[in-house]
Amino acid sequence: MTLPDAETLIQQLADIIRPDMTPNMVLVGMHTGGVWAAQRLHPLLDAGMPHGSLDISFYRDDFGQKGLHPTVKPTHLPFEVEDRDILLVDDVLFTGRSVRAAMNALFDYGRPQRIRLAVLIDRVEDRQLPIAADYVGAALQVPATQHIHLIQQENKTLMLKLVNL
Numbered sequence: 001m002t003l004p005d006a007e008t009l010i011q012q013l014a015d016i017i018r019p020d021m022t023p024n025m026v027l028v029g030m031h032t033g034g035v036w037a038a039q040r041l042h043p044l045l046d047a048g049m050p051h052g053s054l055d056i057s058f059y060r061d062d063f064g065q066k067g068l069h070p071t072v073k074p075t076h077l078p079f080e081v082e083d084r085d086i087l088l089v090d091d092v093l094f095t096g097r098s099v100r101a102a103m104n105a106l107f108d109y110g111r112p113q114r115i116r117l118a119v120l121i122d123r124v125e126d127r128q129l130p131i132a133a134d135y136v137g138a139a140l141q142v143p144a145t146q147h148i149h150l151i152q153q154e155n156k157t158l159m160l161k162l163v164n165l
Contacts, residue, residue, distance in 0.1 A: 001142070006150060006158035009120045009137030010037060014044035017087065017118060017135050024113065025085040027051035030102050031073040033091025033150035036158055037120055041089060052077040054088075059101035075105070082110030091150035093119040093136075096129030121148055121160065 027049055029038025035053045042051050055073045088102055099117060106112060118135035123142050142148060147163045 001140075001146075001162060003121075003140075003148065003160040003162055004138045006037075006120060006160045007040070009160075010040045010158065011044065013037075013118055013120070013135055013137050014041055017041070017045060020116070020134075021045060021049075022085050024083070025049060025087055026079050026081075027087050027089065028077065028102075028106070029053050030088065030090045030098065031055045033120075034089045035073075036150060036152045037091055037118075038089040040158060041118070050079040052079065054102055054105055056098060056101040056105050059105045077109055080110060081106055081112055083113045084110075086112045086115045087118060088115055089118045091119065092121045092123060092148050093117070093131070093133050094123045094126065096127050096131035099131045100129055120150065123148070 027038050027042055027045070028051070029035035031053060038051060042049065053073065053076045055075045086106060088099070090098060093099065103115060106115065116134040119133045120137040122133050122136045122139045124139045125141055126144060145165050147165060149161045149163055151159045151161050153159055
């Protein structure tokens with residue numbers, strides 16, 4: 001399977017998000033891939049728009065089983081969440097569990113007016129929770145034995161990689 005170009009998907013996402021932007025909107029990337037995607041989206045949408053990052057490690061429903069992920073990152077939300085339009089960005093939507101965890105985390109910071117979800121890749125099969133993205137770069141069917149990873153290269157460009165389990 002050939003994966004689409006991540007940089008092209010970022011540009012396509014920016015183009016479909018732009019008409020829905022509001023002055024009340026903030027950009028929040030989910031660690032790690034969503035933060036990289038949000039960093040690339042930010043100047044394409046509005047360089048003045050407040051933006052931050054969200055770590056969901058402690059909000060995952062599998063935390064008790066897997067324990068603390070070795071690469072926990074700090075959450076950085078330099079704006080009020082209360083009554084804001086949140087544009088939540090993730091790299092790959094698969095089961096929906098990470099997005100659920102991100103929404104729980106955001107509500108600990110306040111009650112947003114709205115949360116919209118943008119993803120580079122929507123794995124259209126095997127959704128475990130009723131969560132759908134508002135903005136999708138590409139919808140793909142990928143075998144359950146494979147995962148899609150977003151990688152930030154040394155030159156800061158993004159690349160999608162298919163990994164066998």
